[in-house]
Amino acid sequence: MSAAASAQAGAQFGVAGMGVMGAALALNIADHGFRVTAWDRHPERIDEMHQKHGHPELKGTASMEEFVSRLERPRRILLMVTAGAAVDQMLERLFPLLSPGDVIMDAGNSWFLDTRRREELCKSKGLHFLGVGVSGGEEGARHGPSIMPGGPTEAYALVRPVLEAIAARTDEGLCVTHVGPDGAGHFVxxxxxxxxxxxxxxxxxxxxxxxxxxxxxxxxxxxxxxxxxxxxxxxxxxxxxxxxxxxxxxxxxxxxxxxxxxxxxxxxxxxxxxxxxxxxxxxxxxxxxxxxxxxxxxxxxxxxxxxxxxxxxxxxxxxxxxxxxxxxxxxxxxxxxxxxxxxxxxxxxxxxxxxxxxxxxxxxxxxxxxxxxxxxxxxxxxxxxxxxxxxxxxxxxxxxxxxxxxxxxxxxxxxxxxxxxxxxxxxxxxxxxxxxxxxRSPELPQNLTQAQRDAFGAHTYQRRDKPDAGFVHSDWNS
Structure with a gap:
């Protein structure tokens, strides 16, 4: 595609958060021929990215609305923001701008139970949500990280070509796979x-x-x-x-x-x-x-x-x-x-x-x-x-x-x-x-521990010589 045609075509992927890792991932994606749009709450980071890298397939945006509007549907958006409240705030900003079937990916180190909650919330709005573990530091993000996505299989299918393109490669294959549902990727x-x-x-x-x-x-x-x-x-x-x-x-x-x-x-x-x-x-x-x-x-x-x-x-x-x-x-x-x-x-x-x-x-x-x-x-x-x-x-x-x-x-x-x-x-x-x-020990001293628990707290124990007797209590003071 010519530079002029590329400039007029919609972006194929969006990255929100142009910190060290976000910028490295955005450049990695652009290196592999995908048209990328980028946003950051600090506009100077966008200017710095353009001045430092000037990638023809990577365009920054001044507003969240412009960021979303530039994306082809179904929209594919990767969040690289601080884990915790910042992710929830980003979701609230994105929800009014997105359409059913769009995909949001959280690539930060989020708590997996938060990822499970967010996946359910997005599902209720007709959106897909993926919790994506990314390892490799700045160098890995720029040239090939290990990627651990978790979430709906249909959502992974929509982003799989991009993630496979940017992942590290070894003799054993691409260093990315669909880990499992909801919070599985962030847990791993x-x-x-x-x-x-x-x-x-x-x-x-x-x-x-x-x-x-x-x-x-x-x-x-x-x-x-x-x-x-x-x-x-x-x-x-x-x-x-x-x-x-x-x-x-x-x-x-x-x-x-x-x-x-x-x-x-x-x-x-x-x-x-x-x-x-x-x-x-x-x-x-x-x-x-x-x-x-x-x-x-x-x-x-x-x-x-x-x-x-x-x-x-x-x-x-x-x-x-x-x-x-x-x-x-x-x-x-x-x-x-x-x-x-x-x-x-x-x-x-x-x-x-x-x-x-x-x-x-x-x-x-x-x-x-x-x-x-x-x-x-x-x-x-x-x-x-x-x-x-x-x-x-x-x-x-x-x-x-x-x-x-x-x-x-x-x-x-x-x-x-x-x-x-x-x-x-x-x-x-x-x-x-x-x-x-x-x-490797067939015998551990927790027989004494359990006996102590029963002696001071009547917590009961099992007899090894009577495995079918269930839990019993003894009077250890008599």
Whole structure:
């Protein structure tokens, strides 16, 4: 189509919200030949976009009315605004301007129950609503993210050509699929972010053990990570860690990471993951420990003061332990990652059962293989495990990972032991190992817990020698 004809034709796709992610997605869509119209409540962002990029297929609009009027029907509108009230406000502004059959997509990190509510609201007005998880950061959004859309199948069919065009690509296919109904896409994206919290914390703990246990510099840890990234531990986050560790501060010449204050922030998706896991009765200790680690990091002043009163151990590693520590850390990192992904997949499965979403865990592993933040080599055998056994109760007992965990767990235990000996906190390594040990234990000490509950609160218990007797109560004081 000529430039003149394109200028007169209606836009095929609309993006509302020209922040970092919105602008990157709009440009990505335009790069693939779709005519895009854009809007932002800050007009200067539209001007900046035109000046900086000047894309022939991307036109900004000054008003919401003009934005909607430029779109071909059925209109396809992607919202990239702050999660929460801003999404509801955008819907209220759009409703009077739209027609039955139009599609609205929320591509922010929205709470999945809000997405379910909004989907019902839009349905009542004859509109389609999709909750679209997008992972990959600015670079992914610009050149190929992992996309997790949830909502009506007929709505997905209307936007599928665009989403497939802009998604990341791997040898295993396009990194986009219809996740399931209503809030399924946003739920999966939330769990993705929860896994991301734990994976980042595992890398931070590994860095800390190597730094404090072996005295390695940032560059030395980067060199070791670079070796690991050639094997089974390969991942985007490991690659990112290497770049971060090698970056030098222009002013001092020191590793920039050494100048970064040890206080980590969060935007809420990790907290949501832990909250909903509690609601569904699914243990996710790796993710919860990573969340706690960020919260503890924020207590900087208290930690500094406590360090003067609470002295750690004075033991040192033996020469043999030092010689093996890096190898133990490598094995522990991979094994703990497997356990973290297992928890996330179990949570997705539980929610899928609860809300009747029929999510394919194999497909989630496939679309996470490229574009997204947690993309890693282990997702390929993970996908194969759920392809062979779709009803697998837990990734840990799959034929692909059970023998690997058995092989690597001795190193993992030694890594946790060495860290404990030195007083180096490894909360996610430790909680992940405890999860593995709990899951593989035919006997747990909760017989005492349940007996205690019955003793002080008459909460009853079941007898293992009389399984058909139901719940009984005993007088524990006589």
């Amino acid at each position: 994206k939330m769990v993705h972010n929860g896994i991301e919290y734990a994976d980042m914390q595992l890398l931070a703990e590994t860095y800390d053990v190597l730094r404090r246990g072996l005295g390695l510099s940032a560059e030395g840890v980067a060199d070791l990570f670079a070796q690991w990234n050639q094997g089974i531990a390969e991942s985007f986050l490991l690659e990112t860690s290497i770049k971060v560790l090698r970056k030098k501060d222009a002013e001092t010449g020191k590793p920039l990471v050494d100048l970064v204050l040890d206080k980590a922030g969060q935007k809420g998706t990790g907290k949501w993951t832990v909250q909903v896991a509690l609601d569904l009765g699914v243990p996710v200790p790796s993710i919860a420990s990573a969340l706690d680690a960020r919260n503890l990091s924020s207590m900087k002043d208290q930690r500094v003061a406590a360090s003067h009163k609470l002295k750690g151990p004075s033991e040192a590693l033996s020469s043999e332990e030092k010689a093996q520590l890096a190898a133990w850390a490598h094995d522990a990192l991979y094994a703990a990652r497997v356990v973290t992904y297992a928890q996330g997949m179990r949570l997705i499965q539980a929610a899928s059962d609860e809300y009747k979403w029929n999510i394919s865990l194999a497909e989630m592993a496939r679309i996470w293989r490229g574009g997204c933040i947690i993309r890693a080599k282990l997702l390929t055998p993970l996908r194969e495990a759920f392809t062979r056994q779709p009803e697998l109760p837990n990734l840990l007992v799959s034929d692909a990972f059970a023998p690997v965990l058995e092989k690597l767990s001795p190193s993992w235990r030694k890594l946790v032991g060495a860290a404990t000996k030195l007083g180096i906190p490894v909360p996610v390594f430790s909680s992940s190992l405890a999860y593995l040990d709990s899951y």
